[in-house]
Amino acid sequence: xxxxxxxxxxxxxxxxxxxxxxxxxxxxxxxxxxxxxxxxxxxxxxxxxxxxxxxxxxxxxxxxxxxx
Numbered sequence: 531x532x533x534x535x536x537x538x539x540x541x542x543x544x545x546x547x548x549x550x551x552x553x554x555x556x557x558x559x560x561x562x563x564x565x566x567x568x569x570x571x572x573x574x575x576x577x578x579x580x581x582x583x584x585x586x587x588x589x590x591x592x593x594x595x596x597x598x
Contacts (some may be wrong), residue, residue, distance in 0.1 A: 535580065537587040545588050552581045 537545060555579040 535583065537584055540587065542591055544589065545584055545591070549584050549588070550583065552577055553582065556581065 537548070540548070556574065559574050564575060
């Protein structure tokens with residue numbers, strides 16, 4: 531099993547850029563899956579989990595900045 535990607539050392543600006551990219555990837559996967567059989571059936575799940583990890587890290591950084 532591959533290691534999960536850690537976003538703890540990522541800057542807030544980079545997290546926002548990655549969120550935009552991952553959401554666009556998820557959108558493309560959804561529309562691609564509607565027309566034909568997907569090459570990687572678990573790609574949708576992976577993209578959603580990456581987005582959740584990014585949002586979690588973004589929230590943690592926001593809370594850390596607010597208390598500091």
